[in-house]
Every structure is written in structure tokens, then in C-alpha cells.
Amino acid sequence: MNAYDALMAFERQTQALGQVAGRLGWDQETVMPRAAAPQRAEESEAMEQVLHARRTDPRVGDWLAAIDDAALDAVGRASLRHIRRRYARSTRVPAALAGELARLTSEAQGHWAEARAADDFAGFAPVLTRIVALKREEAAALAAGGDAYDALLDDYEPGATGAELQAMFDALRPRLVDLRARILGASHQPAPLAGTFDEQAQMALTTRLAQAFGYDLAHGRIDKAVHPFSSGSGLDVRITTRTSPTDAFGAVYSTIHETGHAAYEQHIDPAYLLTPLGAGVSMGVHESQSRIYENQLGRSRAFTGWLFGAFKAAFGDLSVADAEAFYAAANRVHPGYIRTESDEVQYNLHVLLRFDLERQMIAGSLAVADLEEAWNARFEADFGVKVTRASQGCLQDVHWSVGLFGYFPTYSLGNVYAGCLHKALRAEMPDLDAHLAKGDPATPARWLADKLQRHGGLYEPKELITKACGEAPSEVPLLDYLETKFSEIYRL
Amino acid sequence: MNAYDALMAFERQTQALGQVAGRLGWDQETVMPRAAAPQRAEESEAMEQVLHARRTDPRVGDWLAAIDDAALDAVGRASLRHIRRRYARSTRVPAALAGELARLTSEAQGHWAEARAADDFAGFAPVLTRIVALKREEAAALAAGGDAYDALLDDYEPGATGAELQAMFDALRPRLVDLRARILGASHQPAPLAGTFDEQAQMALTTRLAQAFGYDLAHGRIDKAVHPFSSGSGLDVRITTRTSPTDAFGAVYSTIHETGHAAYEQHIDPAYLLTPLGAGVSMGVHESQSRIYENQLGRSRAFTGWLFGAFKAAFGDLSVADAEAFYAAANRVHPGYIRTESDEVQYNLHVLLRFDLERQMIAGSLAVADLEEAWNARFEADFGVKVTRASQGCLQDVHWSVGLFGYFPTYSLGNVYAGCLHKALRAEMPDLDAHLAKGDPATPARWLADKLQRHGGLYEPKELITKACGEAPSEVPLLDYLETKFSEIYRL
Numbered sequence: 001m002n003a004y005d006a007l008m009a010f011e012r013q014t015q016a017l018g019q020v021a022g023r024l025g026w027d028q029e030t031v032m033p034r035a036a037a038p039q040r041a042e043e044s045e046a047m048e049q050v051l052h053a054r055r056t057d058p059r060v061g062d063w064l065a066a067i068d069d070a071a072l073d074a075v076g077r078a079s080l081r082h083i084r085r086r087y088a089r090s091t092r093v094p095a096a097l098a099g100e101l102a103r104l105t106s107e108a109q110g111h112w113a114e115a116r117a118a119d120d121f122a123g124f125a126p127v128l129t130r131i132v133a134l135k136r137e138e139a140a141a142l143a144a145g146g147d148a149y150d151a152l153l154d155d156y157e158p159g160a161t162g163a164e165l166q167a168m169f170d171a172l173r174p175r176l177v178d179l180r181a182r183i184l185g186a187s188h189q190p191a192p193l194a195g196t197f198d199e200q201a202q203m204a205l206t207t208r209l210a211q212a213f214g215y216d217l218a219h220g221r222i223d224k225a226v227h228p229f230s231s232g233s234g235l236d237v238r239i240t241t242r243t244s245p246t247d248a249f250g251a252v253y254s255t256i257h258e259t260g261h262a263a264y265e266q267h268i269d270p271a272y273l274l275t276p277l278g279a280g281v282s283m284g285v286h287e288s289q290s291r292i293y294e295n296q297l298g299r300s301r302a303f304t305g306w307l308f309g310a311f312k313a314a315f316g317d318l319s320v321a322d323a324e325a326f327y328a329a330a331n332r333v334h335p336g337y338i339r340t341e342s343d344e345v346q347y348n349l350h351v352l353l354r355f356d357l358e359r360q361m362i363a364g365s366l367a368v369a370d371l372e373e374a375w376n377a378r379f380e381a382d383f384g385v386k387v388t389r390a391s392q393g394c395l396q397d398v399h400w401s402v403g404l405f406g407y408f409p410t411y412s413l414g415n416v417y418a419g420c421l422h423k424a425l426r427a428e429m430p431d432l433d434a435h436l437a438k439g440d441p442a443t444p445a446r447w448l449a450d451k452l453q454r455h456g457g458l459y460e461p462k463e464l465i466t467k468a469c470g471e472a473p474s475e476v477p478l479l480d481y482l483e484t485k486f487s488e489i490y491r492l
Numbered sequence: 493m494n495a496y497d498a499l500m501a502f503e504r505q506t507q508a509l510g511q512v513a514g515r516l517g518w519d520q521e522t523v524m525p526r527a528a529a530p531q532r533a534e535e536s537e538a539m540e541q542v543l544h545a546r547r548t549d550p551r552v553g554d555w556l557a558a559i560d561d562a563a564l565d566a567v568g569r570a571s572l573r574h575i576r577r578r579y580a581r582s583t584r585v586p587a588a589l590a591g592e593l594a595r596l597t598s599e600a601q602g603h604w605a606e607a608r609a610a611d612d613f614a615g616f617a618p619v620l621t622r623i624v625a626l627k628r629e630e631a632a633a634l635a636a637g638g639d640a641y642d643a644l645l646d647d648y649e650p651g652a653t654g655a656e657l658q659a660m661f662d663a664l665r666p667r668l669v670d671l672r673a674r675i676l677g678a679s680h681q682p683a684p685l686a687g688t689f690d691e692q693a694q695m696a697l698t699t700r701l702a703q704a705f706g707y708d709l710a711h712g713r714i715d716k717a718v719h720p721f722s723s724g725s726g727l728d729v730r731i732t733t734r735t736s737p738t739d740a741f742g743a744v745y746s747t748i749h750e751t752g753h754a755a756y757e758q759h760i761d762p763a764y765l766l767t768p769l770g771a772g773v774s775m776g777v778h779e780s781q782s783r784i785y786e787n788q789l790g791r792s793r794a795f796t797g798w799l800f801g802a803f804k805a806a807f808g809d810l811s812v813a814d815a816e817a818f819y820a821a822a823n824r825v826h827p828g829y830i831r832t833e834s835d836e837v838q839y840n841l842h843v844l845l846r847f848d849l850e851r852q853m854i855a856g857s858l859a860v861a862d863l864e865e866a867w868n869a870r871f872e873a874d875f876g877v878k879v880t881r882a883s884q885g886c887l888q889d890v891h892w893s894v895g896l897f898g899y900f901p902t903y904s905l906g907n908v909y910a911g912c913l914h915k916a917l918r919a920e921m922p923d924l925d926a927h928l929a930k931g932d933p934a935t936p937a938r939w940l941a942d943k944l945q946r947h948g949g950l951y952e953p954k955e956l957i958t959k960a961c962g963e964a965p966s967e968v969p970l971l972d973y974l975e976t977k978f979s980e981i982y983r984l
Contacts, residue, residue, distance in 0.1 A: 016538040019531070023519065024512060031523065035710040036728035039511070042766060046508040050542055218527040236528035274534060 003066035004076065008275070010063075011083060014054045015274040019232060021047040026231040026238055030223040052098075055090040075277065078458045082276035085158060092141050101134050105403040112401035121372045121390040128400060129368040132361050135405050139362055149362045152406035156283040157413060159460050162359055165409050168416060169352045172475045177382050179483055180345050183333045186490040190328030194319040197248035201314045205248075206241050206255035208310075213259045213293055214445040215239070216266050228254040230261035230290075233279040237265045248315060249330060252307070253294050260293030261286055263445060267453035277457035283407065285461050287414020288421060289448065295344050296422040296481070297444055301327050302436035310439065328489050335385065337392035345482055348415055349382045354397070354408040362405055417465050419478025421448065424469040495558035496568065500767070502555075503575060506546045507766040511724060513539040518723040518730055522715040544590075547582040567769065570950045574768035577650060584633050593626050597895040604893035613864045613882040620892060621860040624853050627897050631854060641854045644898035648775040649905060651952045654851055657901050660908060661844045664967045669874050671975055672837050675825045678982040682820030686811040689740035693806045697740075698733050698747035700802075705751045705785055706937040707731070708758050720746040722753035722782075725771040729757045740807065741822060744799070745786050752785030753778055755937060759945035769949035775899065777953050779906020780913060781940065787836050788914040788973065789936055793819050794928035802931065820981050827877065829884035837974055840907055841874045846889070846900040854897055909957050911970025913940065916961040 001009070024044055032040060054060075064087060069080050108127050115124035136148060143151035149162040207222055220232075225240035232238055239258040243251045264280050272278040280286040297303055301324075308326040311318055320326045333343050339350035357374055360366035366374055375394040376387045387393035399407055425447055426432055435443040451468040458464075465473045486492070493501070516536055524532060546552075556579060561572050600619050607616035631640035641654040699714055712724075717732035724730055731750040735743045756772050764770040772778040789795055793816075800818040803810060812818045825835050831842035849866055852858035858866055867886040868879045879885035891899055917939055918924055927935040943960040950956075957965045978984070 012534070013538040013541065016531075016535045017542065020512065020516060020535050020539060023516070027515065027519070031713065033709065033711050033713055033728055033730075035708075039508075039727040039765065042504070043508045043512050046505040047512060049505065050509065216527075217525065219525050221523065221525055235531040236525055238525075273531065 003063040004072070007060065007063035007067065007083065008079065010054070010057070010060065011079075011276060012274045014051065015276070015278065017047070017051055017054070019234070019236070019274075021051060022231055022233075023236070026240075029225045029227075029229065030240060048102075052090070055086060060087050061091070075271075075458065079276045081460075082457055085154075086276075089142060089155065092144065093138055094141065097134065097137055097141070101131075101138060101403055104131060104134065105401070108401045108403075109398065112395065112398060116391045116395040119389045119391050119395070121393075121395055124395065124401075125368050125371070128371070131400065131403055132368055132405075135403060136362055136364065139405075149359050149406065152362065153409070154406075156407050156410050157461060158282055159462060160282075160284070160409075160413070165355065165413065166359075168475050169348075169355060169409070169412060172348055172412070172416075172479065173352050173382070175479050175483070176345065176349050179486060180333070180349065180382075181384065182492050183345060183486055183490045184335060186492060188491045190325065190332055190489065191320060192332055192334075193249060193326070193329040194246075195315070196245050197243075197315050199243040199245060202243040202248055202251040203241075205310060205314045206243075206251050209252060210239065210255055210259045210262075212439060213256060213297075213441045214263045214267075214449070215259045219266055220262060222255070228258050230258045230265070233265045233268070234273045237262045248311065253298060253330075256298040257290045257294040260290035263293070263449070264289040264453045267449035268456035269454050272456045272458075277455075279457060281455075281457045281459070281464060282461040283410035284413035284417060285452070285464060287411055288417030288465070289453065291414050292418040292421055292425075292448065293441070293445070296418055296425075297436060297441050299330050299344070300433070300436055302433035303439070303441060304330050305437050306439040331485070331489055333486065333490075335383070337379075337383075337385075337387060338396055344415075345486055346383070348412045351408055351412040353378050353382065354399075355412070357394075358400065358405050358408060416475050416478050417473055419475070419481055420465060420469045420471075420473045421452070422481060423477035424451075424471075495555040496564070499552065499555035499559065499575065500571065502546070502549070502552065503571075503768060504766045506543065507768070507770065509539070509543055509546070511726070511728070511766075513543060514723055514725075515728070515730075518732075521717045521719075521721065522732060540594075544582070547578060552579050553583070567764075567950065571768045573952075574949055577646075578768075581634060581647065584636065585630055586633065589626065589629055589633070593623075593630060593895055596623060596626065597893070600893045600895075601890065604887065604890060608883045608887040611881045611883050611887070613885075613887055616887065616893075617860050617863070620863070623892065623895055624860055624897075627895060628854060628856065631897075641851050641898065644854065645901070646898075648899050648902050649953060650774055651954060652774075652776070652901075652905070657847065657905065658851075660967050661840075661847060661901070661904060664840055664904070664908075664971065665844055665874070667971050667975070668837065668841050671978060672825070672841065672874075673876065674984050675837060675978055675982045676827060678984060680983045682817065682824055682981065683812060684824055684826075685741060685818070685821040686738075687807070688737050689735075689807050691735040691737060694735040694740055694743045695733075697802060697806045698735075698743050701744060702731065702747055702751045702754075704931060705748060705789075705933045706755045706759075706941070707751045711758055712754060714747070720750050722750045722757070725757045725760070726765045729754045740803065745790060745822075748790040749782045749786040752782035755785070755941070756781040756945045759941035760948035761946050764948045764950075769947075771949060773947075773949045773951070773956060774953040775902035776905035776909060777944070777956060779903055780909030780957070781906075781945065783906050784910040784913055784917075784940065785933070785937070788910055788917075789928060789933050791822050791836070792925070792928055794925035795931070795933060796822050797929050798931040823977070823981055825978070825982075827875070829871075829875075829877075829879060830888055836907075837978055838875075840904045843900055843904040845870050845874065846891075847904070849886075850892065850897050850900060908967050908970050909965055911967070911973055912957060912961045912963075912965045913944070914973060915969035916943075916963075 024047060028040055064084055067080060069077050072080065108131060111124055111127045115121065135152065139148035139151045147162060153160055153162060210222060211217065219235050220237045220239065223238070223240050224242060226242065228240050228242055230237065230239045239255070239262045241251055241255045241258065264286060268278055304327040305323045308323040318326070320329050331344070333345050336342060339347065342350055353375070356378070357366060357371065361368065372390060372394050379387050379393065425444055429444060429447060432444055452464060455464060459467065462473060513536070516539060520532055556576055559572060561569050564572065600623060603616055603619045607613065627644065628640060631643045635643035639654060645652055645654060702714060703709065711727050712729045712731065715730070715732050716734060718734065720732050720734055722729065722731045731747070731754045733743055733747045733750065756778060760770055796819040797815045800815040810818070812821050823836070825837050828834060831839065834842055845867070848870070849858060849863065853860065864882060864886050871879050871885065917936055921936060921939060924936055944956060947956060951959060954965060
């Protein structure tokens, strides 16, 4: 066997084992017996060690050295690009550092949960200080002389840079701060959707919606979980949802969101199954799919017009009188401290704040000891209110405690990409609203599958978005869309 | 780290990965999306290769060579006994032979299913001939000069020999043949439990029964599967069941059976978690637990007396008038060709037939081409009827087609062990029937947990049964129990 074939056979098994490890995570969040956790921790760690050993296997280095990428076709070159990047990342970080980070971030989750429950940032600061120190070491090892933050970002959004995101986000921020202030100050404030909603009817409706958006249940399943997620690639892509008796929108929109992630995985060219191209190409592109499904399609006036009827059929009389009030309720902007409870307008402001602060922490210009003060000052500047509890401020997210730095900006990048894709979709599909109004999001979803999802990891993220949209990505379409939509709803 | 500690740390991870592989099997039979099978096959194969590489890792050989077993305590010595046995077995078979067997038996399942559907033994015989040839090669490699069949048996029942089982089974057979004939010729024939049984009520009742027998749902769960099974060790032991609208006994007794397997795993000393002692010690001992739960306890007059009331509460009026008729219905013996549909009396006759034939095939004294004729002649001798279709004869079980030789006898050995344990239990717990009559099988189950289950792999199988029973195992208690019980029911 030549080096390329040997490498790809080895990689295929690694991909298969990665799917097994991922499914172990699915099992843990959905069906695992409640008292099985200590054993599961050992099982997951053993799987991680198997995967790490394969990612750093010296044979991979030998094969990579023996392969002339220029002699490969486009699929082969793209596959090698992924494997070379991962191998370099896996081998650059000293094993001792990787081990210490794994141990520390594993323990830190418990400390973070306790600190959040007690609103005690000072109690958690020493742990986070140590995490940031180790992440800076890791970033330096990965960057090999380049920018430290970019090196971390590269794990989630290959090719993106902190400087480029900074420019994009700096353009987003003032218009979003302004739009938010005008919305919350508007005299017309739509009513929320109040009431109680049968939870079995919610499950039936969300299952129907997932399928309507193109989710294939022959290659997937829907279960309940505390925090909804999508899991797996290829022929087995599972989603989870949650229901609440007082919030049917929560179940519906979290399901549509996860359907976006899952449909992306399900629509990748079957030829890429269990290869480096057989999964979504980046966190930002993944989030663009979940966001455009959830927001630009799912929360559109056209689709909510259809959904209003589906809600009445599922739940009986509603607290809102007509489709227009239902549309406004599904897009309601309300003050709040919590990113995950936020809406299309405010969400990116939450993310931009985190991006700026984590970039400073990795650069060394913001000490963890000063994080809470910096967070609260920035929050007041953008949201106009003071944070009084750390659990509503810098302790609200788990990310940093588990070592995720460079992950937050992919949320907003996903929104920006969704804005670009939505603009291109509307231009190419003039009757988009007609499809949505009759409860058919599958037609625009197929456009996304054809333009973007099927390519898997063939192109680099920005190249993929540019190809799909016919122009380079920019924050402008998202801003235009938000200003137009919310100016109408709030009569600005 | 010394060799022993290094080996045990390595072994612990291997055990954890084994649990992951096992859970992948559980997932496949319960929750896997129906079209995910091709990907799952690659995932399972990748896990098997990881496990095989660990089992044959040369470091294990080095560690084993460096350890002085005599310097260890009882737990250490027992652990080493398991690891040495497994390492020897894993390394004795040439990789090429192991690979060919894996490929052939994987393909053979499809051929077997087709042949069974067509009642075409001749069509399957060439495949089975090749399997037997390879199994004989494997057995010779494993036996290293010893008996070939014993070498295969050792995988499922360490320490047992074909000759010893033959002596035991030769003593079982004539009394069982005689008892079966007298039962089926008796003038008193109890009526079956006829009717339709709500399937949700069946699930509720089986869940309650599993718990009553000591199954811990905090460390387990119950799902539906086509063929009920128990899966996993330690803190995550799951069972499955099936329901049929016309057969509530099927759900109830398959659940009690699987509860026996699962309770065994759940009751093993927590100190043995993820060590070589942390799982049931052999197939025969495992089956003894499932069988004593199902039959000697679950199908006893005392327990069915209580169950009669539970059935009426769950399903309403029954086709049988009283507890005695219910007891007889739960123990009904009826003619049939199929092992898995059999009863306490006839089951072992089905197994003994397979044991004799597979031992001859491995010895080379029975050619596969002559198997069908040999099967049918033996069946007629023991059961008094002619087999007319291979699907009701030598093609009914999947075992041989997947390379399982030496497995069948553990079913009957389990029944023999269950007979011994039941005799000891009755002697030590004079009020056993009083517990069962009030729907409390947990008290005898705790006796089994204390006498046998908690020891996991600490003792060799026969040693364990001898310790639990206070005497060496024999087929006599099982025969006495069956003759007494069925003579009463059938008024012989």
C-alpha cells in the first residue's frame, strides 16, 4: 500500500473511533443511567487516549512526509490539508502540558459550577488564572512564532484570524448597540406568547418540524436532553431537544437550530463518509447553518405565518390574536444578562464582549483578577445595565472553565455567515417566502445543502461561504437584515 | 511503576474500552437509527481492532514475565490468572487465521439467514465446512497439544472439559427423555394462558419485577429489543425486553432471565470495577443466575401464586381460573422443534444434541455434510418426532455460523449449576417459599449475591459453585427438582 492509501485507511479508523467517542457523549446526555457517571468518566478518558495516540502516531508523520500533495486530486489535497493541520496541532503541544490541561479543565468544571452557584468570582479566579496560563503556553506552542490567539482560534475556525474578526465585529457592534437601544425604547412592545403547552404535543410538533427542515430520521433520532445538541456525522446524526410547559418556542426553535447542525452533517457527500471531509468544516460554518434554519428561515414572517396555524392545531387557543402578533412574539427582544436566553439582536453583543475579553486574556493584557470588572464595565456600556451577580456576568458560561478560548467568536461568525447566505438565497430564490408560508422550509434547505452542506470539508470555511454566496463574507447583510426586520416589528 | 501496577493500569483502560464496545452493541440493538448500520459496522470493527491490539500488546507479555504471582494477594493472583489466560489465547492464534475467521463468520451470518429462510442446509454446508475447518485450526493453536474442543470451551467456561461435561450430560439425558415422554403422554394437560395483554402494562409489570428481583435502575435501564439481552458490567448494566400482545409470559420471564444476568454484574464487589474480576466469571455461571431467577424462583408455585394477582391487576380477567392453573400455565411443556421456545424440561435435550454434534465436528468424526442427517436422527431419538425443515433443525441457531463452538454446553451447565444453587438455597432458607409467595424474590436474590455474585472473577467457575453450594456441582439436584415439580403439575 502506498503512503496515501495507508494514511487514509488509518484515518478512516480514527474517524470511526471518533464517532464512537462522540456517541458516548450522546449516551451520557440522554440515556445513561444516572449513577453510571464515575465509570463513564474512565470510559471516555480511555477513548480520548486512544484517539490522542492515533492523532500523534509517528506513522502519520512518516506517511505525511512521504506524500506529495501536488500529485493528488482536489479531494486528496483537501483531506491532507485537514490531516496535516491536525497532526501539527496534536504533536506541537508537549504531552505533559496537554495532560495538565486535561486534568485541570476536568476538575475546573466542578469549581466553576460551585462558584457560579455562590456568585463568587474571586473564589474561581485562581483556577481560571491557572487555566489561562496553561492556554497561553499551549497557544505559544501551537503558534510556532505566530499569533497566540489565532493559534487557538484555528482549532474551531481554520484560517480565521483574531484581527480579521476584530474588524468585522467592530463594524457590527455600534449598529447593534444602537438597534438594541431603539428597540427597547420603542413605544410599541409586542406581547410574549403566554400559556401552557402540552409537552407531548411539543415533541410531536418539533419532530414534524425537524423533518420539514430536511432532517432524516432513518439516519438520526430525537431525544430529550437538558441542553439541546446535535451529535455525530455521516449515517448516524442525532439531535436532542427540551420541552417546557410554559415555553413552546424554546422547544421549537432549539429543535430547528439543532436540525440545522444535523442537516449539515447529513447532507455531506456520502463519498466523504468517515474521511477528513466527512464532517462540517468549522464551528462558524456549522453555526451559520443552525442560525439560518432557526432565524432567517424559522423566525421569518412567512414561516411563522404557517407556524401560527400549526401552533393552534397543536396547542389550541393562543395568547396572541393573529399571525402578525405571533411573528412579533417569536422575535421579541427583551432585556437580560444571559447569552443563551438572548435574541437575534442582542446575541452578538454578548459574544463580542467575550471575544474582546478572551483575546486580551490570551494576549496577557487582561489579568483574570480584573476580568469581572472588565466584563461588568463592558456590559454596562453595551446593554445599559449594571451586572450585580457573577452568575449573570462572567461566570455564566462554562466555556473558559473547560479551556475553550477562541470558540466564542465562531457563534457570531456563524451569524454573519448566515446573513450572507440568506442574502444570496433570497436573490436566487425569489419565491422563498411562498415556500416558507406554506410550511415548506425543505426547498431553501435543499439550496443550502447543494450550495454548501454537501461539500463537507472540501473547501476552507471562508472559501466555502464565498463560493456559496458569490461574494466574500461581510457583516453588512446581517446588519441590514436585522435593522429592516426589527424596525418593522418594533415600528421604529 | 512496577510491572504489576503498570499491567493493571493498562488492563483498566482495556476494560473501560471493552465496556464502550459493549455499549455500542447495546445501542445497535435498541436506539440506533435504522439506516446507520453500514457506518456502525466500521465503528465496531475499529473498536475490535483497538481491543485486539491491546490484548496482544507485547508490553503485556513483558509485564506478565516480570511478575511473580506467588508474591501477590488472592485478588492479584486471580487477576493475573485471567490476564495470563486471555493473553495466551490472544497470542496463540496467528493473526492471519484470526482475520480470516472474523471475515468468514461476518459474511456467514448473511448466508446462514438466507439458507434458514430457504430451508436449504446443502446451500450453507460449504460455508459451515470452511468455518469448522478454521475453528479446528484455531482450536489446535489454542490447545497447544491438549484437547481441541476443551480449548474452545475454555473461552466460555474456563477450566471445564468436554469429557467432564459429557459425563454430566450423559447422566442428564435419559432421565430428561423419560420425563419429557411421560409429561407429553399424560392425561392431564394444563391449559395455556390465552388472551391479549396490554403492552404498556407489560412494560410496567416487567420493570416492577426487575426491581423486585434486585435490579438497580440507577445503574441500569430497560429498553425494548427484538432479542432480549443484558449488556455491560459495573455501574452501567442495561437489560432489554420484548412484549407481545398475545404472550405476557414472554415479556415477564425474559425480563426475569435478563435480570438474573444483570443482577450478577451489578452485585460484583465494587472494588473489582474495571478489573479482570469485575465481570461474571463464565457463561455457565452467568446462565445459572439467569436460570435460577427465571425458573427455580420465577416459575415456582410460591412466586407464581403472587404473580397471578399481579397479572390480574395488570391485565384484568385471565383465561386461567386460579393460582394453581396459572402456575401450570407458566410451566407448560409442549412439543416443538425450537430450542429458544422450549421449557425447563426439554431445553437441555436441545442443548445436549448440539454439544454432542459440535464436539464430533471439532474432533473431525462428523463431517458438516452429514450434520443434517445426524441432527435429525438424534432429534427423533430424543423428541420422538421427525424434523422436516432445516430451519426447525440444524439451521435454527446462529451460533455455529458466527463461529461459536463450545458455547452451547454452557447453557445446560448453567441449568445444572442453578439446580445446585437452588438446593443449597432451600436448605439455608427454609422460609424461601414464604418470601416468594409475598412477591419478594429480593431475599433469595441477596443470598445469591452474597454467596456467588459478589465474587466476580475471584474464583474459578467450579470452585465458585462449590463454595456457594457447600458441595461439588452435580446434575442430580436439577433432575430431582424437575422430576418432582413436573410430576406434580402433570399428575404423573
